[in-house]
Every structure is written in structure tokens, then in C-alpha cells.
Amino acid sequence: MADLIDYLQFVLAPQALNGLSLGVAVVLMALGLTIIFGLLDVINMAHGEFYAVGAFLALTLAGLGVGFWALLVLVPLLMLPIGWLAERWLIARVFHSRDRHILTLLLTFGLGMIMEDLLKLVYGPNTQRPENPIEGGTEILGMFLPNYRLFLIGFGLALIAAVWLVVFRTGLGAMVRAAAFDKDMASSLGVPVRRVYAGTFAFGVALAGLSGVLLAPIYSVFPTMGRDFILMAFTVVIVGGMGSIQGAVVAGLLLTQVQALSSLYISPVWSDPLVFGIMVLVLMVRPQGLFGRLGHA
Amino acid sequence: MPEATLRTVSDPGRAGPASRSSRLAPVHWLALIFLAAALGFAAVAWATGNGFYLRLATEALIFAGLAMSVDLLLGYTGLLSLGQALYFGLGAYVSALVLRDVAPSFWLAMAAALLAGGVAGLIGGVIANRVKGVYFALITFGLAQVAAKTVYNTRALGASDGLIGIPQIQVGFGPFSLDTADPLSFFLLVLGLTVVAYAGLSYLMDAPFGRTLAAIRANEKRVPFLGFNAWRYKLAVYVLAACVAALAGALYPMLRGFVSPELMFFETSGNAVITVIVGGVGTLVGPVVGSLLLTALRSVVGSWTEHHLIVVGVIFMLSVIFLRKGLVGALLARLSRRGEQGRATP
Numbered sequence: 001m002a003d004l005i006d007y008l009q010f011v012l013a014p015q016a017l018n019g020l021s022l023g024v025a026v027v028l029m030a031l032g033l034t035i036i037f038g039l040l041d042v043i044n045m046a047h048g049e050f051y052a053v054g055a056f057l058a059l060t061l062a063g064l065g066v067g068f069w070a071l072l073v074l075v076p077l078l079m080l081p082i083g084w085l086a087e088r089w090l091i092a093r094v095f096h097s098r099d100r101h102i103l104t105l106l107l108t109f110g111l112g113m114i115m116e117d118l119l120k121l122v123y124g125p126n127t128q129r130p131e132n133p134i135e136g137g138t139e140i141l142g143m144f145l146p147n148y149r150l151f152l153i154g155f156g157l158a159l160i161a162a163v164w165l166v167v168f169r170t171g172l173g174a175m176v177r178a179a180a181f182d183k184d185m186a187s188s189l190g191v192p193v194r195r196v197y198a199g200t201f202a203f204g205v206a207l208a209g210l211s212g213v214l215l216a217p218i219y220s221v222f223p224t225m226g227r228d229f230i231l232m233a234f235t236v237v238i239v240g241g242m243g244s245i246q247g248a249v250v251a252g253l254l255l256t257q258v259q260a261l262s263s264l265y266i267s268p269v270w271s272d273p274l275v276f277g278i279m280v281l282v283l284m285v286r287p288q289g290l291f292g293r294l295g296h297a
Numbered sequence: 298m299p300e301a302t303l304r305t306v307s308d309p310g311r312a313g314p315a316s317r318s319s320r321l322a323p324v325h326w327l328a329l330i331f332l333a334a335a336l337g338f339a340a341v342a343w344a345t346g347n348g349f350y351l352r353l354a355t356e357a358l359i360f361a362g363l364a365m366s367v368d369l370l371l372g373y374t375g376l377l378s379l380g381q382a383l384y385f386g387l388g389a390y391v392s393a394l395v396l397r398d399v400a401p402s403f404w405l406a407m408a409a410a411l412l413a414g415g416v417a418g419l420i421g422g423v424i425a426n427r428v429k430g431v432y433f434a435l436i437t438f439g440l441a442q443v444a445a446k447t448v449y450n451t452r453a454l455g456a457s458d459g460l461i462g463i464p465q466i467q468v469g470f471g472p473f474s475l476d477t478a479d480p481l482s483f484f485l486l487v488l489g490l491t492v493v494a495y496a497g498l499s500y501l502m503d504a505p506f507g508r509t510l511a512a513i514r515a516n517e518k519r520v521p522f523l524g525f526n527a528w529r530y531k532l533a534v535y536v537l538a539a540c541v542a543a544l545a546g547a548l549y550p551m552l553r554g555f556v557s558p559e560l561m562f563f564e565t566s567g568n569a570v571i572t573v574i575v576g577g578v579g580t581l582v583g584p585v586v587g588s589l590l591l592t593a594l595r596s597v598v599g600s601w602t603e604h605h606l607i608v609v610g611v612i613f614m615l616s617v618i619f620l621r622k623g624l625v626g627a628l629l630a631r632l633s634r635r636g637e638q639g640r641a642t643p
Contacts, residue, residue: 043431043434043435090614090618093618094617094618099375101430101431102371102377102431102434103617105377105431105434106570106574106613106617107614107617107618109567109570110571110610110611110613110614110617111610111614113567113606113609113610113613114606114607114610114611114614116606117604117606117607117610118607120604121604121607231442234435235439238435238439242431267450269446269449269450270450272442272446273442273443273446273447273450276439276442276443276446277443279435279439280424280436280439280440280443283427283428283432283435283436283439284424284427284428284436287427287428287432
């Protein structure tokens with residue numbers, strides 16, 4: 001019995017908490033993706049690069065002497081116009097085409113490619129590590145936890161709750177859900193659908209940028225940093241149900257736990273095939289995912 | 298959810314009543330001009346003793362085979378595959394293993410790759426064709442990721458290093474034989490195979506099989522009312538595309554002497570999609586033109602900056618927005634417009 005408690009306390013629990021801090025970060029990425037898909041039907045292949053842009057922006061601004069707390073506000077604000085313009089100039093251009101699913105996927109894929117290379121051009125291909133803004137650690141139940149990870153979990157959960165509040169409890173969120181449900185009807189009832197589209201895309205991009213700021217101190221910053229992360233976020237969005245907010249949260253926390261706990265028993269290099277295998281299985285058996293999409297629930 | 302499809306080059310280029318007559322469709326003329334240019338290039342490169350460019354052109358043709366397989370799905374059937382590199386890489390690994398460990402036989406390697414591509418395509422097709430539209434794109438992507446990561450982790454397959462030391466071989470055609478170590482002969486061999494693939498696939502796409510695929514692309518829901526089983530046709534074209542990709546991949550280790558897991562990664566699949574979009578969706582010759590142009594571009598731009606992705610990305614996005622039918626489609630549309638004007642004013 002004592003062995004079991006030791007095992008729970010010193011092996012499973014730290015791994016689960018590590019998984020939780022990764023999970024919160026993945027959920028933040030997945031939220032942006034799933035809101036953009038739920039409303040605009042766009043698979044944003046450049047989401048990982050927007051995340052990298054956020055991290056690099058934070059790095060540059062920190063170099064100019066901007067504090068960490070200011071970055072948490074400033075970077076998302078700077079990302080908003082980038083997202084707005086991307087929607088107006090690229091997505092809106094092909095939005096009324098019959099093949100917009102494929103065309104928008106291809107456009108954002110190209111955009112991501114260009115952004116990644118631009119980051120390499122500006123910052124060089126090397127890995128950079130920003131300073132940890134919250135030093136030290138805390139002992140909880142005999143486990144030592146870095147303070148920054150605790151902050152990440154708390155802040156991330158608060159942010160997720162805030163997104164949920166905005167989407168489901170404000171007039172703005174009602175507009176977004178109405179446009180997702182039936183854009184023509186919403187438009188005739190006075191919802192400025194075009195602006196809602198651009199605004200939602202910008203909001204998703206800002207969330208990706210904010211994840212970049214939050215994760216930079218843990219995972220370090222390099223131009224291709226979006227790639228590994230985006231695959232996980234895609235899997236989360238698919239498993240949770242594309243366009244579903246609660247789906248992204250549940251699947252994000254679930255899958256990162258699967259990844260974290262499975263790495264105790266199988267070599268961590270196999271956790272990627274495992275997660276993608278789950279994604280393929282869900283697509284086969286229940287392509288709509290665990291939950292219904294935005295505006296249809 | 299509306300069917301996700303891409304419009305392809307319509308009547309001016311290909312098909313229509315004209316293709317029933319003995320006259321060659323304009324798209325085939327374009328292919329012939331292209332073949333002549335390729336032979337001219339080979340002659341110049343051989344005369345100047347430039348093996349490097351011959352090898353580069355051979356590689357472009359090999360990746361053109363992969364792009365053709367993407368075109369079969371995207372251009373003719375309206376299915377976007379983001380994981381075609383799975384079959385390309387499979388063909389490359391099977392061919393490398395056969396050449397290294399079984400027998401240095403070209404035909405055996407190609408047959409083994411074809412078989413492996415067909416079987417894997419059947420399995421992948423049954424899985425991927427359960428879903429439609431963007432879900433199809435994502436499931437093909439996921440399948441390729443699982444396969445690529447598995448190869449990447451498998452020590453027996455060389456893990457992240459891949460397989461090296463693939464021997465160079467003699468390719469026998471009855472009394473004749475040809476050495477893959479010689480840049481010119483291998484280029485001509487791959488060019489010949491590309492021509493055969495183009496001719497065969499074009500014929501198939503003009504045959505009732507291809508017309509049924511076009512019907513699926515146009516409106517899948519109506520196809521059953523015409524008495525066709527859309528699912529069976531989509532599976533068939535998926536297996537066909539997997540076989541084409543595997544055969545193209547089988548040539549890769551003969552050219553480079555090694556294979557690596559990168560061949561299966563998303564970059565390879567993504568590049569194939571870029572090639573098809575820039576070259577011309579639904580033309581089959583477009584992927585070949587696109588592959589050679591992009592390879593040339595990468596090599597030219599790459600000689601003065603390593604940031605060629607920006608250039609390729611911009612060209613790709615411009616093609617998506619402005620050239621819905623790619624370079625070949627734009628060229629064909631211009632030719633047919635000129636032809637009509639010529640007829641109108643005798």
C-alpha cells in the first residue's frame with residue numbers, strides 16, 4: 001500500500017502535473033483553431049507560425065525593456081491587426097468560392113511557410129531562451145514544482161474561462177455564434193458578419209500569440225517552434241470536435257494526460273504515433289469529434 | 298457541408314468531343330513540346346558534361362511522379378491528400394531494401410514497390426474514404442504522420458538516419474542494359490517512365506473511369522443515381538495514386554543512393570501539393586512542369602539565399618488566388634482564346 005502511494009505521489013502525480021501545464025498551453029492553441037474553424041470553416045495551417053511570431057515578438061519587446069506582465073497584454077494587441085489583415089486580404093478573397101475549404105487551407109499553409117522563413121531571416125535559425133519571469137519553486141505534497149508552471153496552469157485556466165465567458169455570455173459572443181449558425185440570417189438581423197469574421201480570426205491569432213508568450217520561457221524560441229505544437233493542437237481540435245470550445249478543452253486536457261502518462265510506460269518517442277493514431281481513429285469512427293460545433297450545440 | 302473540390306481545367310484544354318477524334322488535345326501538344334525541351338536539355342547537359350544538372354532534373358521528374366499522384370486525387374476527383382508522401386516514402390524504403398538486401402534488380406524493386414503501394418493504398422483508402430472534404434485531408438495527414446514517426450523510431454529501418462549504401466544497378470531491357478550511375482541514361486529512363494505514366498494516366502482519365510471521377514468531383518451525391526458506386530471509384534483512384542507515388546518513390550534510392558524518413562514527412566506531401574497548384578490542377582502535365590520549375594527556382598534562388606521558402610510561398614499563394622488552374626491552365630486558356638479569335642476572323 002505504501003508502495004502504491006509512493007508511486008502515485010512521486011511518479012504519477014508529477015507527470016500528471018507536467019501534462020496539465022502542457023495541456024493548458026495546448027488548449028489555448030486549440031481554442032484559437034477551433035473558434036476559427038467553427039465560425040469561418042477555415043483550417044488555419046498558419047496557426048503554429050502565429051504562435052511563433054508571438055514568442056519572437058515577446059523576445060524582441062523584452063529586449064527593449066518591456067516587462068513580462070506588459071507583454072501578456074501588448075503581444076496579443078499587436079497580433080490582432082496581423083490576424084485582421086490576414087483574414088481581409090487572404091481568407092475573404094476566396095471565401096465565396098465553392099472550394100473554400102481547400103483554398104483557405106492552402107492559403108494559410110503558404111502563409112505559414114512564408115512567416116516561418118521570415119522569422120528565420122530576421123532572427124536566424126538558432127534557439128533562444130528568454131529569462132524565466134517567475135523564478136523559484138513551491139513544494140506541494142512533497143513534490144517540487146516550478147512556480148512558472150503553476151502560474152501557467154492558473155493563468156491558462158483563467159484565460160480559458162474568460163474565452164468561454166466571452167463566447168457564451170456576452171452580446172459579442174452571441175453575434176459570433178449566430179454567424180456560425182447561419183451567416184445569412186445573422187446578416188439580415190444586423191450582425192456585421194464580415195467584421196465578425198475578421199475579428200474572430202484576429203482573436204484566434206491573438207490567442208496563438210499569447211500562447212507563444214506564455215510558453216517561450218518553458219520551451220524556448222526558434223523559428224520552427226510552431227510545427228510540433230500545432231500537430232498536437234490539430235489532434236486536440238479533431239478529437240474534441242472541430243469548432244467546439246468545450247471539446248477543445250476536454251480533449252486538450254485528456255490527450256496531454258495520455259501523452260504524459262503513456263511516456264511512463266512506453267518510450268516517449270512513441271507518444272507522437274500514439275496521439276496521431278488516436279486522431280486517425282477518431283476521424284474514422286466519429287469524424288465530428290466528441291462535441292458538436294460552435295453555434296450548433 | 299458542401300463538397301470540397303477544386304475546379305480543374307475544363308473544356309478548352311482537354312476532353313470534349315475533340316478528344317474522340319484523332320486530333321491531339323492541346324494539353325497533349327504541350328506535353329510533347331515539354332518532352333522535346335527535356336530531350337534538348339539532356340543533349341546540352343550531356344554535351345557540356347554537366348552531371349549535376351542532369352541529376353537535379355532527374356530528381357525533379359521523380360517528385361513530379363509524386364505530384365501527379367496528388368493531381369489524380371485533387372484535380373480529377375476533388376480529394377485533397379496531405380499525406381501522399383506516405384506512399385512515396387514507402388516505395389523508396391521498399392526499393393532501397395530490395396536493392397540492398399535482396400537483389401540489385403530494377404524490375405524486382407519496382408514490382409515490390411508497386412505491390413507495397415497497392416496494399417498500403419488499399420488499407421489507407423479504406424480508412425481515408427470513410428470521411429469527406431477537410432476531414433479527408435486531415436485523415437491522410439494523420440496517417441502519414443503515424444507512418445513517418447514509426448519509421449523515424451524504428452532502428453531496423455535506420456531510424457532518423459535512414460538507409461544508406463544503396464548500390465547502383467544495371468537496368469536490363471532484354472539485350473540492352475543501362476547504368477543508373479550514368480546521369481544521362483538514368484535521366485532518360487526516368488523521363489521515359491514519366492512519359493509512360495503521363496500517357497497511361499491521361500488515357501485512363503479520358504476513359505469512362507476518369508469521367509466517373511469527374512462526375513464525383515462535380516457532384517458526388519448524384520453519382521449513385523447514375524448507377525455508379527462513388528465509394529468504390531474513390532477507393533480505386535486512391536489505390537492508383539498510391540501506386541503511382543510508390544513507383545516514383547522507388548526511383549529515389551536509385552538516384553541518390555540513400556533514403557531518409559524526411560521522404561515521408563509533411564514537407565514532402567506539402568511540396569507535392571504546392572507543385573500541383575503552381576503547375577496546374579487536373580492537367581497531369583502541370584505537376585511535371587511545376588516540379589521542374591520549382592526545382593529550378595529553388596536551385597537558382599538557393600544559390601544566393603537560403604530563404605527560398607519565401608519566394609516559393611509567395612508564388613504558391615499567388616497561384617491559389619489568381620491562377621486557379623495553375624501555369625499550364627493559364628497557358629491553355631490563352632491558347633484556346635487565341636484559337637477562337639483566329640477562327641472568328643478568317
